[in-house]
Amino acid sequence: MKQFLFGNSPDSVNDLFPDRVIKRLLLDEEEIGVLRIGNTFFAFQSSCPHRGASLIQAHINGQGEIICPLHQYRFDLKTGQLKMGFCGDLKVFQTQLTEEGLLVFTQ
Structure with a gap:
């Protein structure tokens, strides 16, 4: 695991x-989105697994779901579950937010 x-x-x-602003980051060869809601951070693949639409332009609803702008598919931000x-x-x-900054872990 890399961090x-x-x-x-x-x-x-x-x-x-x-x-509540999604930022695009490049970690090695992988592009991801990072979002902060209050003191909680979420990191996720930047494209929808359905048709590859950019989730950097997605909306976040009140249930903690990211909504794809192309077909409105919804994913849980914590688990990624459709x-x-x-x-x-x-x-x-x-x-993980630490005193040194935000750590993002990849496989």
């Missing part, structure tokens, strides 16, 4: 990731 560090303190991480639609689950990545 990537962003920012150098919790405050710098909050500045890097404004609340909640509505007909495709595989979304790949999600573990995150």
Whole structure:
């Protein structure tokens, strides 16, 4: 498992990731999205597993789901589980906010 560090303190991480704004990151060869809601961070594959639409432009609903802008498929941000639609689950990545910054773990 690889880990990537962003920012150098919790405050710098909050500045890097404004609340409820999806940011695109490139980790080695993999493009992911990172989203902060309050003090919780989510990291996920940047394209929908259905037709590859960009999830960087997606909407987040009040149930903690990311909604694909192309066909409105919904995925749980914590688990990646498909909640509505007909495709595989979304790949999600573990995150951890530390005093040194935000860690994102990949397989």
